[in-house]
Amino acid sequence: MADFGVSEVEEAVYRHFLRHPETRADHLHVLLRVGCEEAGAALARLIRLGLLRPGDTTGRLVATDPETALARLAELRLREIYEEMHRVTQYRHVLATLRAETDRRPAAAQGVEQLDDSSEIRGRMDDLAFFAREEIVSAEPRVRLSAEQVGQCGARDFRALSRGVRRRVVVRGDALEHQPTAGYLGELASRGARIRVAEEMSDHVVVYDRRAALMPLDPRNDTRGALVVHGGVLVASLVGLFERIWEQAEDVPLALRDPADRGTGLAETELRVLALMCTVGKDETGARDLGVSVRTYRRHIADVMRRLGASSRAQAALLARERGWI
Numbered sequence: 001m002a003d004f005g006v007s008e009v010e011e012a013v014y015r016h017f018l019r020h021p022e023t024r025a026d027h028l029h030v031l032l033r034v035g036c037e038e039a040g041a042a043l044a045r046l047i048r049l050g051l052l053r054p055g056d057t058t059g060r061l062v063a064t065d066p067e068t069a070l071a072r073l074a075e076l077r078l079r080e081i082y083e084e085m086h087r088v089t090q091y092r093h094v095l096a097t098l099r100a101e102t103d104r105r106p107a108a109a110q111g112v113e114q115l116d117d118s119s120e121i122r123g124r125m126d127d128l129a130f131f132a133r134e135e136i137v138s139a140e141p142r143v144r145l146s147a148e149q150v151g152q153c154g155a156r157d158f159r160a161l162s163r164g165v166r167r168r169v170v171v172r173g174d175a176l177e178h179q180p181t182a183g184y185l186g187e188l189a190s191r192g193a194r195i196r197v198a199e200e201m202s203d204h205v206v207v208y209d210r211r212a213a214l215m216p217l218d219p220r221n222d223t224r225g226a227l228v229v230h231g232g233v234l235v236a237s238l239v240g241l242f243e244r245i246w247e248q249a250e251d252v253p254l255a256l257r258d259p260a261d262r263g264t265g266l267a268e269t270e271l272r273v274l275a276l277m278c279t280v281g282k283d284e285t286g287a288r289d290l291g292v293s294v295r296t297y298r299r300h301i302a303d304v305m306r307r308l309g310a311s312s313r314a315q316a317a318l319l320a321r322e323r324g325w326i
Contacts, residue, residue: 013039051064132208141202150180155319161188175197214228270303270304
């Protein structure tokens with residue numbers, strides 16, 4: 001009965017009165033070999049829960065019918081779970097306090113900082129995207145995104161869009177000729193993002209809520225470091241730069257493309273591995289269904305997770321479902 005919030009002692013007391021109705025509780029602690037106060041607390045709680053009630057004889061107790069008791073416990077437990085879920089989903093007040101911390105940063109932290117490591121850049125982009133609540137805009141001069149980059153960018157963008165954050169992206173026209181990149185952009189458009197194309201573009205910038213911006217030191221290679229700009233005139237200037245790029249770009253009807261035409265960037269074998277990973281419980285079973293060794297099957301899984309930018313199989317399955325790949 002632990003799943004219903006009933007302790008071991010409370011369950012033992014309830015079972016005792018099921019076996020021995022209309023008995024007294026005077027020596028219950030001796031019978032159950034528990035402390036007197038512990039037995040008394042268990043009795044009091046069971047009475048409050050309605051699992052025990054006074055019997056026909058004064059001073060004696062009767063256990064409530066098990067079906068009625070469990071229905072009552074289930075109702076109480078579901079109510080607790082609902083209230084807990086409600087508290088968790090009401091995260092805006094927590095977000096407000098966290099955002100307040102950014103406003104208390106020293107002046108140096110509100111200027112420009114340099115990130116040198118690619119993993120540090122990815123982590124900072126994840127944080128900035130997570131805390132964005134209004135709009136993320138970006139100018140992307142790279143023509144080809146690797147499968148790993150598609151997975152990482154998609155994970156950030158799809159989650160932001162699902163929270164109601166607006167998304168605008170400007171890319172070079174050549175990007176539409178690269179299947180994985182075009183597939184990612186098409187998926188973005190299908191989820192409500194606005195995509196525009198500029199024939200020539202050299203500036204690479206991402207701006208979050210007009211409060212912070214990230215600029216790679218090399219627009220065509222973000223592994224060489226990046227600058228993060230916080231607030232003030234600098235961010236306002238980068239917002240103006242993006243808006244000029246946006247106004248000169250042209251809309252592209254990616255949302256009208258058939259989703260079946262948007263490439264996943266995965267080979268047929270990898271798609272089969274992805275489907276098996278989400279449907280079979282053991283690697284041995286998946287390897288047998290695929291007709292390969294367990295070692296080879298696990299290597300395929302590692303490749304798929306890398307392409308998706310996932311750190312676990314569960315995350316890979318979630319990202320794949322978000323993109324409609326499975």
